[in-house]
Amino acid sequence: MGGLNRAQRVGVVIAAIFYAIAGSMHFIRPEPYITIMPPYLPWHRQLVAISGFFEILGGLGLLFPPSRRMAAWGLVTLLVAVFPANLYMATNPIETGSASIPSLFRWSRIPLQILLIWWVLWCSKRRTAH
Secondary structure, eight states, rough: OOOOOOHHHHHHHHHHHHHHHHHHHHHHHHHHHTTSTTTTTHHHHHHHHHHHHHHHHHHHTTTTTHHHHHHHHHOOOHHHHHHHHHHHHHHHHHTTOOTSSOOOOOOHHHHHHHHHHHHHHHSSSOOOOO
């Protein structure tokens, strides 16, 4: 699968499925995503749809060697772009409807973004010949 080792091949397929499903959820059930949008951002519904579209596109792009690295960097950009929503959810549980979620879990989305960035970059990086 395009210069990846076995662990990376498994990781890239899992990542592709993960992002395709996560992106699809933006269309199937957009309300949870809309409620965590900070009020200073306009067009909540449209931004949720756009981010969902690019999650699906990125996930699919991971499956094809010619687009894999570009898709990975696109997903990194998307993960950085959604940071304000994750931060807003962590700091405003009542406004975002997440008060029933324990604080630890709300805040865990922040470091999870770092792990997701590492994962998508790691599983998309071609091995170098030694």
